Amino acid sequence: MMAESRNADIAIVGAGPAGMAAAVTLADAGYRPTVFDMNAAPGGQIYRQLHAPQASDAVMGKDYRRGRELLDAFLQADIDHRPGSRVWWADNDASGTALGVLARGQTQRWQARQLILAGGAMERGWPFRGWQLPGVMNAGAAQILLKQGALVPSIPPVLAGSGPLLYLLAWQYLRAARPPALILDVAPARRYGEVLHQVHRAWLGRDYLLKGARLIGALKRAGVPIRQGITALEAEGDTAVERVRYRHKGRWHTQPSELLLTHFGVTPEPQLARSLGLEHVWHAGQQCFVPRRDATLAAGTNLWIAGDGGGIGGALNAEREGRLVALSLLENEQRTTAEQRREGQALLAARRRDLEARCLLERLFRLPESWLDDQSAETLVCRCESVSRGELDLAITQGGAGPNQLKAFTRCGMGPCQGRQCGESVTRLLAQRLGGTPDAVGYYHIRPPVHSITLGELAAREASRA
Amino acid sequence: MFQRLDTAATPTRHVQVWLDGEPHRVAETLTVAAAVLQLRGWQGYRRHVDGTPRAPLCMMGVCQECLITIDGCANRQGCLEPVAEGMRIERQGGDIHDG
Amino acid sequence: MKQRDFLIVGGGVVGMAVAYGLARAGQGVTVLDESDDALRASRGNAGLVWVQGKGVGMPRYAELSLESAKAWADFAGELTERTGIELEYEQRGGVDLCLDAEEARSRQADYAELQNASRYMAANFRWEYLDREALTSCLPGLGETIPGGTWSPHDGQCNPLYLLRALYAASRALGVETRPATPVERLEATAGGFRATTPQGQFTAERVILAAGLGARQLASGLGLTAAVRPVRGQVLVTERRPPGGRLPTPQIRQTASGGYLIGDTHEDAGLDKGVTLAMMQSLAEKAVRIYPDLEAARLVRSWGALRVMTPDGHPLYETSTTHPGAYNLNCHSGITLAAFHAEGLAEAIRDDRLEQSFPHFSGARLHVSAS
Ligand SMILES: Cc1cc2nc3c(=O)[nH]c(=O)nc-3n(C[C@H](O)[C@@H](O)[C@H](O)COP(=O)(O)OP(=O)(O)OC[C@H]3O[C@@H](n4cnc5c(N)ncnc54)[C@H](O)[C@@H]3O)c2cc1C
Ligand SMILES: Cc1cc2nc3c(=O)[nH]c(=O)nc-3n(C[C@H](O)[C@H](O)[C@H](O)COP(=O)(O)OP(=O)(O)OC[C@H]3O[C@@H](n4cnc5c(N)ncnc54)[C@H](O)[C@@H]3O)c2cc1C
Ligand code: FES
Numbered sequence: 038m039m040a041e042s043r044n045a046d047i048a049i050v051g052a053g054p055a056g057m058a059a060a061v062t063l064a065d066a067g068y069r070p071t072v073f074d075m076n077a078a079p080g081g082q083i084y085r086q087l088h089a090p091q092a093s094d095a096v097m098g099k100d101y102r103r104g105r106e107l108l109d110a111f112l113q114a115d116i117d118h119r120p121g122s123r124v125w126w127a128d129n130d131a132s133g134t135a136l137g138v139l140a141r142g143q144t145q146r147w148q149a150r151q152l153i154l155a156g157g158a159m160e161r162g163w164p165f166r167g168w169q170l171p172g173v174m175n176a177g178a179a180q181i182l183l184k185q186g187a188l189v190p191s192i193p194p195v196l197a198g199s200g201p202l203l204y205l206l207a208w209q210y211l212r213a214a215r216p217p218a219l220i221l222d223v224a225p226a227r228r229y230g231e232v233l234h235q236v237h238r239a240w241l242g243r244d245y246l247l248k249g250a251r252l253i254g255a256l257k258r259a260g261v262p263i264r265q266g267i268t269a270l271e272a273e274g275d276t277a278v279e280r281v282r283y284r285h286k287g288r289w290h291t292q293p294s295e296l297l298l299t300h301f302g303v304t305p306e307p308q309l310a311r312s313l314g315l316e317h318v319w320h321a322g323q324q325c326f327v328p329r330r331d332a333t334l335a336a337g338t339n340l341w342i343a344g345d346g347g348g349i350g351g352a353l354n355a356e357r358e359g360r361l362v363a364l365s366l367l368e369n370e371q372r373t374t375a376e377q378r379r380e381g382q383a384l385l386a387a388r389r390r391d392l393e394a395r396c397l398l399e400r401l402f403r404l405p406e407s408w409l410d411d412q413s414a415e416t417l418v419c420r421c422e423s424v425s426r427g428e429l430d431l432a433i434t435q436g437g438a439g440p441n442q443l444k445a446f447t448r449c450g451m452g453p454c455q456g457r458q459c460g461e462s463v464t465r466l467l468a469q470r471l472g473g474t475p476d477a478v479g480y481y482h483i484r485p486p487v488h489s490i491t492l493g494e495l496a497a498r499e500a501s502r503a
Numbered sequence: 504m505f506q507r508l509d510t511a512a513t514p515t516r517h518v519q520v521w522l523d524g525e526p527h528r529v530a531e532t533l534t535v536a537a538a539v540l541q542l543r544g545w546q547g548y549r550r551h552v553d554g555t556p557r558a559p560l561c562m563m564g565v566c567q568e569c570l571i572t573i574d575g576c577a578n579r580q581g582c583l584e585p586v587a588e589g590m591r592i593e594r595q596g597g598d599i600h601d602g
Numbered sequence: 603m604k605q606r607d608f609l610i611v612g613g614g615v616v617g618m619a620v621a622y623g624l625a626r627a628g629q630g631v632t633v634l635d636e637s638d639d640a641l642r643a644s645r646g647n648a649g650l651v652w653v654q655g656k657g658v659g660m661p662r663y664a665e666l667s668l669e670s671a672k673a674w675a676d677f678a679g680e681l682t683e684r685t686g687i688e689l690e691y692e693q694r695g696g697v698d699l700c701l702d703a704e705e706a707r708s709r710q711a712d713y714a715e716l717q718n719a720s721r722y723m724a725a726n727f728r729w730e731y732l733d734r735e736a737l738t739s740c741l742p743g744l745g746e747t748i749p750g751g752t753w754s755p756h757d758g759q760c761n762p763l764y765l766l767r768a769l770y771a772a773s774r775a776l777g778v779e780t781r782p783a784t785p786v787e788r789l790e791a792t793a794g795g796f797r798a799t800t801p802q803g804q805f806t807a808e809r810v811i812l813a814a815g816l817g818a819r820q821l822a823s824g825l826g827l828t829a830a831v832r833p834v835r836g837q838v839l840v841t842e843r844r845p846p847g848g849r850l851p852t853p854q855i856r857q858t859a860s861g862g863y864l865i866g867d868t869h870e871d872a873g874l875d876k877g878v879t880l881a882m883m884q885s886l887a888e889k890a891v892r893i894y895p896d897l898e899a900a901r902l903v904r905s906w907g908a909l910r911v912m913t914p915d916g917h918p919l920y921e922t923s924t925t926h927p928g929a930y931n932l933n934c935h936s937g938i939t940l941a942a943f944h945a946e947g948l949a950e951a952i953r954d955d956r957l958e959q960s961f962p963h964f965s966g967a968r969l970h971v972s973a974s
Pocket of ligand 3: 536560561562563566569581582583
């Protein structure tokens with residue numbers, strides 16, 4: 038019955054900075070890892086399209102360019118890189134991990150002795166009234182258009198939300214001579230002062246702070262209006278966005294605009310780790326669940342997680358974790374040299390410092406946990422199945438006492454995105470309504486397929502090998 | 504709603520695709536969803552099961568708001584499929600029943 | 603606090619149907635359930651209100667299924683009226699497909715026997731074998747390689763999740779207290795009734811009903827009840843929404859009211875593992891495409907494994923403890939079909955403490971006899 042398995046000694050899911058760094062380190066040590074990525078080219082989110090950049094360096098900034106060295110090393114090393122491969126199923130036992138991979142319309146079954154998950158992060162689904170309207174797009178998604186094809190908005194957009202990516206995109210648009218009409222920042226201005234008072238962290242995080250200050254300074258100098266500390270956001274329009282409404286200093290304002298780009302931070306893309314049944318814990322600082330990992334970045338037997346998929350640390354940290362995870366894996370096989378062990382120690386120390394510094398960013402860009410509560414009842418929480426906050430509230434009073442019961446009662450999270458956009462909102466809502474911690478409330482059961490696949494593709498085993 | 508900067512960094516090949524029956528040339532680095540956003544914006548991109556209009560949100564395979572008909576197959580994830588020479592793309596703004 | 607009339611252990615569709623029935627009859631009920639991620643057949647089933655095939659070898663079970671199916675429309679209507687929740691119930695008949703000639707032969711033999719097994723069945727059970735040609739009118743687009751199937755007008759389908767929700771909503775509106783995340787660790791008799799010990803404290807009532815699905819294995823024997831159930835895994839695939847296909851439901855595949863196709867019907871011995879396997883998913887996909895070739899392009903959106911609550915002979919177990927009067931155990935593997943009966947006849951029999959007298963065929967005695 039079963040399609041014959043292909044074997045991978047070490048499989049890596051994701052060719053972003055974490056996956057590329059892990060693969061390169063392993064290749065240097067004489068292994069030939071198999072790297073799956075659903076995109077057509079390596080790079081991950083930050084270094085998307087870097088092999089043939091579309092927008093100029095002047096627009097993209099130097100963080101983008103910085104990935105070139107890693108990308109070249111990855112492209113030159115002896116690595117079994119498999120672009121256009123979606124890992125949609127995974128199952129792990131003592132002997133390793135079996136993967137279901139969709140490539141060129143066929144399901145391949147792989148058996149990996151060691152698996153490194155480096156699937157990265159996604160932009161957080163953060164409901165506000167009207168977020169399902171065409172014309173609302175994630176800021177990161179708009180940045181993907183910029184990277185993919187030097188595409189920029191033809192009208193000045195409103196940028197709203199919280200987090201470094203929001204200002205980075207605004208700055209990139211400015212550099213492209215397409216400044217945004219308005220920036221709406223959830224973080225109140227006084228946060229910046231509060232953050233600077235954490236002197237030790239502020240020192241460790243001075244690079245982040247300076248970078249941020251430079252971006253904001255440039256935007257201000259160019260006359261881009263920035264409203265800090267907005268407490269509510271709405272998109273309005275008939276069939277697409279026509280107006281953006283927001284509350285600032287207690288008063289509602291309206292800004293006509295047909296393009297609203299929002300960003301509410303990033304969270305680990307949870308599906309593969311969840312579908313493997315890995316334990317997750319709520320990270321209060323990052324305001325999301327992260328998979329539990331030990332100091333060697335192991336998340337299970339012969340199973341490792343590196344990069345933003347394990348908790349948000351940014352691109353440099355992802356690259357660092359990629360190297361670290363490779364060294365841990367080598368150590369596990371007793372294949373490390375003294376020099377590599379020293380390197381590992383140094384990487385660990387750098388990682389500690391960096392994550393400590395990132396607490397500043399978390400503090401600065403903290404989202405109000407009561408946001409969903411403040412939304413009007415008709416705000417959609419689940420976009421796929423069009424389930425509103427009000428419907429969830431009703432189902433909770435009827436006995437929907439956990440995420441899975443609520444999903445069963447309302448279809449919230451049952452659509453094709455599999456709850457990626459609503460899962461943590463539902464956890465939050467339940468924690469608030471029933472009075473518990475997110476850890477106690479838990480999360481949806483995630484089952485394959487974690488990426489879309491047709492019945493035909495599923496049934497089509499690799500014919501020649503069966 | 505989105506346009507290509509005329510100062511693009513790398514010379515890029517363009518391919519011809521058919522969008523709702525009309526030929527267009529787009530950069531070959533684009534995915535289908537990106538090409539449609541460049542050519543048409545989000546007006547009429549897609550209709551949701553509840554009848555409301557929707558358009559791509561994430562561009563990275565997460566949200567499933569970019570479903571579109573590619574070479575006759577409905578409900579392909581437009582943001583994950585690179586464009587290709589001769590590709591036929593149909594928006595699902597009308598009566599296609601999608602997920 | 604006044605002692606409750608009933609404690610029900612288990613907030614699945616069996617426990618909640620009985621809770622609803624008892625509350626409607628004026629009883630005070632507390633339902634204790636496990637946490638959100640517990641094993642629950644009630645959240646993983648196919649949603650068929652199905653008569654075909656039930657009770658082969660035990661005609662009384664076939665009769666019960668038929669009676670329950672007949673009562674379902676009123677049952678659903680009343681729940682909707684009470685809660686506003688539509689159960690997506692419809693009874694347009696159903697087809698159990700025969701995937702090869704041998705299956706077609708043995709199926710017809712079984713049904714013929716079932717029909718002759720009792721007066722009631724002879725008078726009420728209607729079915730017909732339809733070959734491929736005849737099937738295509740009720741299953742448009744049926745694949746070329748399916749030889750035929752049995753059709754019956756009694757069969758139907760519902761949304762089992764909305765059924766569960768409506769039972770919760772209606773019960774709570776009637777004063778039933780439901781306590782999630784309150785797993786019962788111990789059950790014992792007290793002077794005036796029964797006591798359940800949970801991490802959340804103790805609960806007492808005059809009588810206690812075990813409706814704990816597979817949880818009966820830990821709790822039943824302490825009260826002199828039968829711990830006989832075992833898990834049988836079923837894996838299910840669901841596709842994205844598709845245009846209405848006008849196809850009658852089958853146990854192999856059915857289109858739900860929201861448009862997705864639900865594909866299932868595997869029976870596996872996998873212990874308590876409710877996971878899905880690639881091999882089984884692939885064979886379900888192959889079967890689905892064999893039945894309806896147009897589904898080849900349908901995207902899969904969800905899959906899951908769920909554990910059937912299976913008694914040794916596959917028939918329901920409704921038993922009263924002889925050592926601990928006032929304690930009952932309910933187990934069945936067609937809790938959706940039987941929900942109308944559970945809320946009505948079964949709940950009444952329990953309220954009046956005449957379960958054994960009213961439904962002697964389903965007591966634990968049959969299992970003990972065959973075991974010895
Ligand atoms: C849209 C977006 C834009 C961002 N832009 C920036 C930026 O400009 N600057 C910055 O500093 N940070 C940015 N980030 C933050 C980002 O998380 C970086 O810190 C960095 O890219 C993380 O690296 P990584 O290797 O952990 O994951 P990623 O770079 O996200 O790489 C993960 C890779 O895994 C692939 N993948 C995931 N799951 C599967 C699967 N199941 N099957 C096959 N392939 C899979 C993905 O396609 C992706 O290529 C962005 C994040 C997002 C979501
Ligand atoms: C794949 C599949 C398909 C099916 N299809 C159909 C169908 O189409 N039609 C049909 O009629 N039937 C079908 N069934 C069968 C039907 O789902 C079951 O008969 C029914 O759900 C059983 O309900 P239950 O309440 O007894 O069990 P469960 O749903 O398992 O509920 C038992 C409850 O008891 C709780 N519990 C257990 N131990 C304790 C404890 N110690 N303390 C507190 N609470 C406890 C559990 O947490 C759980 O909530 C199917 C089953 C499966 C698995
Ligand atoms: S735009 Fe979100 S999945 Fe394609």
